[in-house]
Amino acid sequence: xxxxxxxxxxxxxxxxxxxxxxxxxxxxRKIVYKAAxxxxxxxxxxxxxxxxxxxxxxxxxxxxWWRGYQSRRYFRKMIKTAYFIMKxxxxxxxxVRIQKRWRGYYVRKYTHNYxxxxxxxxxxxxxxxxxxxxLQEYAEMNEKKKKKKDxxxxxxxxxxKARKMHYLLSTEQIAGIYNSPFRKFPDPMELLLRQSKPLSxxxxxxxxxxxxxxxxxxxxxxPPAFPTGEPLPPIGRQKPQGPFRDAxxxxxxxxxxxxxxxxxxxxxxxxxxxxxxxxxxEEWRKCIHDNEFLPFSSYHKNEKYELSIHAxxxxxxxxxxxxxxxxxxxxxxxxxxxYLLHHCSSSFSLLIYILFEIHLFRGTVExxxxxxxxxxxxxx
Amino acid sequence: MAVRADLSPARLKxxxxxxxxxxxxxxxxxxxxxVGTPREDTPRGHPAAAVRCGGTRRLLSAGAVIGAAAPRxxxxxAVGGRQLRGDRRGTPPAVPPPRAPxxxxxxxxxxxxxxxxxxxxxxxxxxxxxxxKGEGVISLLRPLLLDVVPTIQQTAAxxxxxxxxxxxxxxxxxxxxxxxxxxxxxxSEQNRFYKKAAAFVLRAVGKHSPQxxxxxxxxxxxxxxxICLEDFDPGVKEGAAWALGYIAxxxxxxxxxxVDAGAVPLLVLCIQEPEIALKRIAAxxxxxxxxxxxxxxxTxVDAGAIAYLAQMILNPDAKLKCQVLSALSQIxxxxxxxxxxxxxAEIFPVVLTxxxxxxxxxxxxxxxxxxxxxxxxxxxxxxxxxxxxxxxxIDCIGSCKGTVRLPGIMMLGYVAAHSENLxxxxxxxxxxxxxxxxxxxxxxxxxxxxAAWALGxxxxxxPEHARAVAETNVLGTLLSMYMDIRSSEDLQLKAKRAxxxxxxxxxxxxxxxxxxxxxxxxxMKHIVGQFSKVLxxxxxxxxxxxxxxxxxxxxxxxxxxxSLLQEYINTINNCxxxxxxxxxxxxxxxxxxxxxxxxxxxx
Numbered sequence: 001x002x003x004x005x006x007x008x009x010x011x012x013x014x015x016x017x018x019x020x021x022x023x024x025x026x027x028x029r030k031i032v033y034k035a036a037x038x039x040x041x042x043x044x045x046x047x048x049x050x051x052x053x054x055x056x057x058x059x060x061x062x063x064x065w066w067r068g069y070q071s072r073r074y075f076r077k078m079i080k081t082a083y084f085i086m087k088x089x090x091x092x093x094x095x096v097r098i099q100k101r102w103r104g105y106y107v108r109k110y111t112h113n114y115x116x117x118x119x120x121x122x123x124x125x126x127x128x129x130x131x132x133x134x135l136q137e138y139a140e141m142n143e144k145k146k147k148k149k150d151x152x153x154x155x156x157x158x159x160x161k162a163r164k165m166h167y168l169l170s171t172e173q174i175a176g177i178y179n180s181p182f183r184k185f186p187d188p189m190e191l192l193l194r195q196s197k198p199l200s201x202x203x204x205x206x207x208x209x210x211x212x213x214x215x216x217x218x219x220x221x222x223p224p225a226f227p228t229g230e231p232l233p234p235i236g237r238q239k240p241q242g243p244f245r246d247a248x249x250x251x252x253x254x255x256x257x258x259x260x261x262x263x264x265x266x267x268x269x270x271x272x273x274x275x276x277x278x279x280x281x282e283e284w285r286k287c288i289h290d291n292e293f294l295p296f297s298s299y300h301k302n303e304k305y306e307l308s309i310h311a312x313x314x315x316x317x318x319x320x321x322x323x324x325x326x327x328x329x330x331x332x333x334x335x336x337x338x339y340l341l342h343h344c345s346s347s348f349s350l351l352i353y354i355l356f357e358i359h360l361f362r363g364t365v366e367x368x369x370x371x372x373x374x375x376x377x378x379x380x
Numbered sequence: 381m382a383v384r385a386d387l388s389p390a391r392l393k394x395x396x397x398x399x400x401x402x403x404x405x406x407x408x409x410x411x412x413x414x415v416g417t418p419r420e421d422t423p424r425g426h427p428a429a430a431v432r433c434g435g436t437r438r439l440l441s442a443g444a445v446i447g448a449a450a451p452r453x454x455x456x457x458a459v460g461g462r463q464l465r466g467d468r469r470g471t472p473p474a475v476p477p478p479r480a481p482x483x484x485x486x487x488x489x490x491x492x493x494x495x496x497x498x499x500x501x502x503x504x505x506x507x508x509x510x511x512x513k514g515e516g517v518i519s520l521l522r523p524l525l526l527d528v529v530p531t532i533q534q535t536a537a538x539x540x541x542x543x544x545x546x547x548x549x550x551x552x553x554x555x556x557x558x559x560x561x562x563x564x565x566x567x568s569e570q571n572r573f574y575k576k577a578a579a580f581v582l583r584a585v586g587k588h589s590p591q592x593x594x595x596x597x598x599x600x601x602x603x604x605x606x607i608c609l610e611d612f613d614p615g616v617k618e619g620a621a622w623a624l625g626y627i628a629x630x631x632x633x634x635x636x637x638x639v640d641a642g643a644v645p646l647l648v649l650c651i652q653e654p655e656i657a658l659k660r661i662a663a664x665x666x667x668x669x670x671x672x673x674x675x676x677x678x679t680x681v682d683a684g685a686i687a688y689l690a691q692m693i694l695n696p697d698a699k700l701k702c703q704v705l706s707a708l709s710q711i712x713x714x715x716x717x718x719x720x721x722x723x724x725a726e727i728f729p730v731v732l733t734x735x736x737x738x739x740x741x742x743x744x745x746x747x748x749x750x751x752x753x754x755x756x757x758x759x760x761x762x763x764x765x766x767x768x769x770x771x772x773x774i775d776c777i778g779s780c781k782g783t784v785r786l787p788g789i790m791m792l793g794y795v796a797a798h799s800e801n802l803x804x805x806x807x808x809x810x811x812x813x814x815x816x817x818x819x820x821x822x823x824x825x826x827x828x829x830x831a832a833w834a835l836g837x838x839x840x841x842x843p844e845h846a847r848a849v850a851e852t853n854v855l856g857t858l859l860s861m862y863m864d865i866r867s868s869e870d871l872q873l874k875a876k877r878a879x880x881x882x883x884x885x886x887x888x889x890x891x892x893x894x895x896x897x898x899x900x901x902x903x904m905k906h907i908v909g910q911f912s913k914v915l916x917x918x919x920x921x922x923x924x925x926x927x928x929x930x931x932x933x934x935x936x937x938x939x940x941x942x943s944l945l946q947e948y949i950n951t952i953n954n955c956x957x958x959x960x961x962x963x964x965x966x967x968x969x970x971x972x973x974x975x976x977x978x979x980x981x982x983x
Contacts, residue, residue, distance in 0.1 A: 117801060121808045124765065128809050131732060131768030132775060139736040146738070 162192040163199040517543065518553045525562055530571065537563070537577035545584035551592055554585055560599045567604040572613040579608060579619030583626045590630035597627065597634060602641035609646040614655045621650055621658070625665030632672035639669060639676060644683045651688045659692065660700045667707035674714035681711060681721055690725035698739035705734060705745035713752040719760055723753060728764070732772040743776050744784045751791035758798035765802060770795060770809045777814045785818060786827055793834030800841035807838060807848045816854045819861075829871040832858055836878025843887045850891035855879065859895055859903065876903075883907060887914050889921055896933045905945045908934065912951040922955055931956065932964045 010017075108114070170176030170190065178190035244250075267274070294300065524536035540559065544551040554560070563578045570578075582601055586593040596602075601623075608620035624643050628635040643665075650662035666685055670677040685707075692704045708727070712719040727749075734746035750769055754761045764770070770792070777788040792811050796803040806812075815838075818831040835858070839849035849855075861867050862875040883906040886892060895907050911930070915922050925931055934952055939945035953961050962968060 117804070120801075121804060124770075124805050125808050127766070127768050128771035131729070131771050135732060135736045135772060135775065138733050139738075142736075142738065 158192060159196060162189065162196040166193060166196060166198040169193045518550065518557050518559070522557055522559055525559065530574065533570070534573045534577045537574065537581055541577060541580035541584045544581060545587070548588035548592070551585045551588050554581070555592060555595045560585070560596060560601065564599055564601045564604045568607055572611065572616045575608055575611065575616045576619045579605065579616070579623045583619070583623040586623060586627040590634065593627045593630050593634050597637050602637060606641045606643050606646060609643065609650065614653060614658045617650050617653070618658045618661050621647060621661045621665045625661065625668045628665065629668040632676065635669050635672050635676050639679050644669065644679055648683045648685045648688065651685065651692070656697050656700055660703050663689065663692070663700065663703035663707050667703060667710045670707065671710040674718065677711045677714050677718055681718065686711065686722060686725045690727050693727060693730050693734065698737065698742050701734060701737065701742045702739070702745050705742065705749050709745065709749040709752045712749065716756040719753045719756045723760065723763065728767040728769065732767070732769060735772040735776040740780060740784045743780060744787060747773055747776055747787035747791060751787045751794060754791050755794040758802065761795045761798050761802055765795065765805045770806055770811065774809055774811050774814055777818065783824070783827065786830055789815065789818060789827065789830045789834050793830065793837045796834065797837040800845065803838050803841050803845055807845065812838065812849060812852055816852050816857070819854065819857055825868040825871045828861065829874040832861065832871065832875045832878045836874070836881045840881035840885060843885050846882050846886035847888040849882055850886050850888045853891065855882065855891055856894055859899060863900065879903060880906060883910060886910055889914060889924070893928055893930050896930055901945070904937065905948070908937070908945060908948040908952070912948040915952055915955045926956070926960065935961070935965045
């Protein structure tokens with residue numbers, strides 16, 4: 001009950017309190033609301049911020065890891081390339097060393113080979129020496145030839161002079177000018193005069209106008225001259241008296257060559273006959289035997305061989321005419337026929353046998369063999 | 381007539397001639413008779429015939445001998461000729477002067493060639509011929525060319541040729557008087573003597589100038605001459621070839637005209653003929669044709685001339701060798717290919733024997749040929765060196781004097797210019813001493829210039845080469861030539877260039893020192909430069925430089941500061957300690973004395 005009282009006391013004030021409370025609550029509501037909003041917003045913000053922070057951190061983490069990964073990759077690549085470059089540099093260096101050596105060697109051996117150049121220059125000097133010697137020899141040879149030619153020319157001139165002046169030769173009585181009695185020995189010219197044949201002053205062959213030296217022609221030093229015929233007769237000759245024929249005509253007539261007529265010049269027999277005779281003569285001369293040449297062996301099958309005299313007879317004197325002179329024909333004999341027949345038959349059989357045999361062995365039989373046998377049979 | 385003035389001496393001369401020639405009258409009259417003229421059927425010794433042929437003979441003499449006769453007789457002859465012409469044609473002369481009957485006497489006959497022989501004076505000069513021109517000799521001779529008697533035609537042509545040969549006015553007169561077409565027409569018809577004489581006339585006219593040669597070409601003479609080249613007689617061929625050669629000589633258009641007329645294959649055939657004179661002329665014509673341009677030379681080569689020319693080098697005749705070598709060198713000079721073709725004809729080493737020939741011009745032409753081949757390329761020069769050509773040329777230079785040496789000197793220069801190995805080959809073959817002697821001995825400036833150039837080419841490659849050149853002490857000669865006022869510009873230029881080229885490579889100091897004393901500044905620069913290159917490295921040379929007075933000289937040189945010369949001098953001075961340099965500087969003794977004067981002795 002106490003509670004109820006208290007409650008009743010409080011009840012009067014309840015409405016006011018209730019009102020006041022509500023009013024204070026209402027009055028505080030805004031503030032509280034705002035405060036709640038503030039708190040909530042703050043909290044929400046915190047939460048979001050925390051969330052963002054979290055996201056940020058995660059993103060950073062991811063990026064961090066990703067970037068690390070990329071750079072590590074990149075770094076590896078860089079290292080690789082750096083290594084590669086280092087290697088290449090090294091190789092290049094080594095290659096340069098090799099090439100340096102090689103180029104030096106090659107140039108020194110092939111392009112600017114000092115020793116080869118030296119050898120070449122020595123070879124050149126040697127070759128020059130050889131060439132110089134040869135040229136010297138050639139020049140000397142030419143000189144000699146020229147001298148020889150000059151000498152020969154001089155000799156020729158001297159000889160010609162000696163021939164011309166042959167009359168200066170000394171005689172028994174008169175010593176020539178080259179053979180003065182006060183000299184110990186005659187002048188060489190004297191000896192030359194003795195050797196030379198006197199030059200006759202007969203007219204030389206008139207020089208053909210076509211033989212002048214062609215070198216003269218271009219400036220035409222000698223104008224053209226028609227060829228002159230026979231030489232002119234000497235001046236001042238006495239003309240023979242009388243109306244003689246012209247000497248040239250006479251000579252022409254005298255030495256005219258023979259011109260026989262056709263009748264005289266031709267022979268009696270006609271050319272045809274002459275040719276025939278000629279042919280006959282040839283044949284008579286050349287003929288060895290009259291046997292015609294027959295081309296095939298079948299033509300020679302039935303030929304009878306005629307032994308030569310030497311082979312056909314026995315050696316020694318012919319008995320016919322000395323020992324006997326009659327023919328003997330045993331097949332005409334009457335007596336001894338059976339015996340002979342027997343003989344003959346055996347010999348014939350032998351013959352036949354042999355004949356047969358021979359025919360078998362060789363195609364065309366050596367008939368002489370057969371006949372030889374026949375002949376050498378025991379006498380009939 | 382102006383002749384009247386000297387009538388009496390002329391009459392005396394003529395009467396002298398008459399008596400001289402009378403002794404041959406009868407004989408020559410008979411001979412004149414027996415020479416085949418168509419009208420001559422009278423028996424020998426007939427005076428009328430003698431007069432007739434004597435008359436013609438005198439006419440001929442008037443023409444032919446005028447060109448060749450001694451000057452005193454010419455006027456009388458010319459006048460007499462005119463008189464006689466009137467006589468021959470049957471019209472009486474207008475005013476017969478008193479001496480005319482003497483000339484016209486039947487006993488005064490003489491054959492042309494006799495007169496030509498007796499009264500001939502070789503090479504009458506233009507002075508006489510000009511005098512003759514006034515008498516109208518050409519117009520006198522022209523109708524004689526159409527004469528019936530062949531001998532007269534031939535001798536008239538001969539006379540024309542001789543007149544035109546020695547005098548270009550007369551040659552022009554020959555062209556103006558329209559004689560050439562006449563000659564050309566009859567060139568194809570007549571006998572070989574006429575052809576020879578006509579070819580001689582064409583040659584004589586064509587020799588003087590290109591315009592006259594052009595006139596000959598325009599009147600169609602080339603075809604006729606080429607037809608003559610196919611003739612059987614070698615003398616005709618020779619005359620035709622010679623005429624073609626003289627025409628082709630002047631310039632390349634005329635050469636081309638000759639080639640277009642088809643002369644080259646026939647000339648190559650002519651070369652193969654056995655007569656030496658014909659070969660000679662054909663070779664010289666080919667040489668004249670091919671010298672103008674490479675195309676003409678190629679035409680000659682295409683006709684196959686090189687093989688025959690190469691064979692003929694072995695011929696012993698000197699003049700033929702000259703011409704052949706000249707022809708080959710004219711062919712080879714144009715291009716590398718032509719030179720190679722010539723070399724392929726295997727002329728080496730035969731050509732080297734020409735260098736030892738006794739005739740100077742053979743040597744000269746042989747050297748020219750080798751030079752033309754060597755100048756084209758290093759390979760050809762190498763080939764020549766390997767064949768021993770350099771030795772032969774050097775010997776040739778040593779044995780000759782004068783212009784004959786020039787091609788040989790140039791050949792050495794060309795060979796040495798190609799490469800340093802070839803230059804060394806020249807040095808090894810002992811090429812430098814003959815060149816030095818040339819430089820010293822020769823009088824002509826162009827030969828000296830060539831020798832200087834050749835030495836420059838030899839010495840410019842490496843220090844070895846320069847040393848080889850400098851050792852012969854030729855640098856001083858070159859310097860003196862450069863400094864000499866009397867030397868021609870060409871010589872000075874070449875000497876300077878050679879000197880520069882050699883000095884830029886020369887490290888042989890003993891040869892450089894004498895030059896220090898009298899060189900002009902532009903050369904001095906090089907000399908001092910060389911010293912400045914060598915001295916820093918060689919102590920013995922430094923000592924020698926000092927003792928020989930070189931350092932003193934260098935100090936005396938005044939150079940603009942900053943110039944190359946000053947730098948070189950500084951380099952040299954830096955090689956020596958300062959006292960030495962001061963000692964040798966000019967005016968040092970005065971400076972010392974001054975110091976002595978200013979010195980206060982310390983008591």
